[in-house]
Amino acid sequence: MNIRPLYDRIVVKRIEEQETKVGGLFIPDSAKEKPQEGEVVAVGKGKRLEDGKVVPLDIAKGDRILFGKYSGSEIRIDGEELLIMREDEVLGILEGATKKAKQVA
Helix, strand or coil, rough: CCCCCCEEEEEECCCCCCEEEEEEEECHHHHCCCCEEEEEEECCCCCEECCCCCEECCCCCCCCECCCCCCCCEEEECCEEEEEEEEHEEEEEEEEHHHHHHHCC
16 A cells, blocks of 8 residues: 655654664663654655645655654554654754665765
């Protein structure tokens, strides 16, 4: 199933961190914090202004982004956990990690 977000919303898949040990002990999933980094899976057409014009988003599909701990709404599609959030909730784009940057370099 595909999802197409509306307006200035984006769909994000969290990027899981590598499992780490603290002092030789594994940290259970229930004690781990959710990652605040993700990959953009889909983007809306843009933000609609009061005069009716649509301003395209700065974020593109495939970008790796940073977002706040409590940003977005969690959804589950085909057994996969995703987030839907507004572009305003994105803290930044990781430039060196985007697919576009890898293709240009």
